[in-house]
Amino acid sequence: MTTIRLDNPQDTVAPTRGDSSWYTHDRFGMFIHWGLYSLGARHEWMRSREFLSNEQYETYFKRFDPDLYDPGLWAQLASDAGMKYMVATAKHHEGFCLWDSQLTEYKATRTPAGRDVLRPMLDAFRERGLRTGLYYSLLDWHHPHYTVDVKHPQRYDAEFAAQSRERDWHRYVDYLHGQTKELLTGYGPIDLMFFDFSIPAEEGFAGKGKDEWQSERLVETIRSPRPDILLNDRLQIPGDITTPEQYQPREWIQVNGRRVVWEACHTFSGSWGYYRDEESWKSVDTLVKMLIDTVAKGGNLLLNVGPNGRGEIDERAVDRLKGIGAWMRLHSRSIYGCTAAPESLYCPPDCRYTFHPEKKRLYIHLFSWPFKHLHLYGFAGLAEYAQLLNDASEIRMLEGEREMTMEAGAFNEGRKAGTLTLQLPVKKPAACVPVIELFLK
Ligand code: GLC
Numbered sequence: 384m385t386t387i388r389l390d391n392p393q394d395t396v397a398p399t400r401g402d403s404s405w406y407t408h409d410r411f412g413m414f415i416h417w418g419l420y421s422l423g424a425r426h427e428w429m430r431s432r433e434f435l436s437n438e439q440y441e442t443y444f445k446r447f448d449p450d451l452y453d454p455g456l457w458a459q460l461a462s463d464a465g466m467k468y469m470v471a472t473a474k475h476h477e478g479f480c481l482w483d484s485q486l487t488e489y490k491a492t493r494t495p496a497g498r499d500v501l502r503p504m505l506d507a508f509r510e511r512g513l514r515t516g517l518y519y520s521l522l523d524w525h526h527p528h529y530t531v532d533v534k535h536p537q538r539y540d541a542e543f544a545a546q547s548r549e550r551d552w553h554r555y556v557d558y559l560h561g562q563t564k565e566l567l568t569g570y571g572p573i574d575l576m577f578f579d580f581s582i583p584a585e586e587g588f589a590g591k592g593k594d595e596w597q598s599e600r601l602v603e604t605i606r607s608p609r610p611d612i613l614l615n616d617r618l619q620i621p622g623d624i625t626t627p628e629q630y631q632p633r634e635w636i637q638v639n640g641r642r643v644v645w646e647a648c649h650t651f652s653g654s655w656g657y658y659r660d661e662e663s664w665k666s667v668d669t670l671v672k673m674l675i676d677t678v679a680k681g682g683n684l685l686l687n688v689g690p691n692g693r694g695e696i697d698e699r700a701v702d703r704l705k706g707i708g709a710w711m712r713l714h715s716r717s718i719y720g721c722t723a724a725p726e727s728l729y730c731p732p733d734c735r736y737t738f739h740p741e742k743k744r745l746y747i748h749l750f751s752w753p754f755k756h757l758h759l760y761g762f763a764g765l766a767e768y769a770q771l772l773n774d775a776s777e778i779r780m781l782e783g784e785r786e787m788t789m790e791a792g793a794f795n796e797g798r799k800a801g802t803l804t805l806q807l808p809v810k811k812p813a814a815c816v817p818v819i820e821l822f823l824k
Contacts, residue, residue: 452694478525667706
């Protein structure tokens with residue numbers, strides 16, 4: 384008989400101040416990077432990379448006119464892909480504001496768009512039942528009192544550096560805190576704030592971190608009216624959510640030796656903003672595997688779209704979202720409400736497990752389809768029933784020790800005591816990643 388314990392792995396996670404229960408259930412969200420850089424269409428960091436001045440960058444401000452913008456369509460695409468929340472850039476490093484901020488004129492309402500483009504986005508996603516989060520850049524390359532640092536477009540401009548010394552940093556801090564309040568009071572129930580990011584000291588420039596942003600005070604201003612809100616970890620003080628970017632962690636992320644709530648954020652193609660000529664687009668197959676791999680390690684996936692200057696999510700992204708949605712339609716049961724499997728369970732090569740602790744179901748994701756048998760060592764006595772998730776067709780199970788035989792006509796690879804063998808169809812089911820649902824006792 385087995386002695387494997389099926390404790391709930393979520394119970395090992397360090398508690399969060401904000402309410403992470405909906406978040407660790409929903410697992411999958413859409414990141415949206417949209418701003419003036421969408422017109423340059425060559426990376427959201429283009430202003431810094433090309434050392435562009437305010438005047439040079441003004442050309443995009445004058446032409447921001449998303450005539451095809453239909454946030455209902457964006458929300459529908461996200462929902463059809465199985466995403467349950469969104470995080471949109473209210474302001475990215477360039478400083479441009481998508482909403483009608485009372486604290487600046489550098490906003491969508493003053494461009495040819497002539498309107499607040501953030502509010503209808505939040506409304507559209509909420510209407511379709513998605514939670515809403517906002518990304519807010521701590522960096523600001525446009526604000527007149529934001530001082531020069533190693534990331535700033537004018538960092539090598541001596542004149543600018545000299546002027547920078549005259550800047551009144553406190554006015555920027557007031558702006559950053561004021562805008563945060565504006566967003567949290569005027570834009571409905573924001574579930575999550577994603578601040579980005581703290582800058583290390585480098586190349587002789589001082590860094591910017593918790594003292595510069597006044598992070599602790601900022602967090603308290605946010606939390607006192609909104610104790611449940613989720614905050615990320617880039618204010619140089621611990622947050623609710625740890626946010627690795629553009630890589631897959633090897634295992635459940637730990638902070639100070641404890642498992643934490645975490646979220647991998649990824650792009651489809653490398654840059655976050657719309658990049659016309661980028662060719663490194665990930666396949667649906669890769670993206671679905673990234674989602675599974677993330678949940679198998681107890682994390683969330685925030686997958687980014689960079690809408691273009693006309694306000695459209697381009698064909699390449701739509702294609703991926705639809706592909707993920709096709710997989711999610713049949714397999715989302717292995718994602719929602721799931722987490723990593725108990726560590727005591729043996730996992731075969733090329734497989735990822737997710738686990739639904741309340742339902743006691745183990746989801747076996749087969750990244751590579753094996754020939755006929757999947758041997759689960761130590762699983763004998765654990766499972767009641769097995770089926771393919773895509774069509775609920777039974778997967779027959781074999782248990783019991785069996786000797787290996789090599790006589791002609793009686794080939795049999797045998798089975799060790801304690802092993803559960805699943806008998807798979809030879810033909811891989813029509814899903815980029817097939818899933819076996821194992822009902823545990
Ligand atoms: C970064 C980048 C950025 C992107 C973000 C997403 O730190 O500066 O352009 O918005 O991370 O996590």
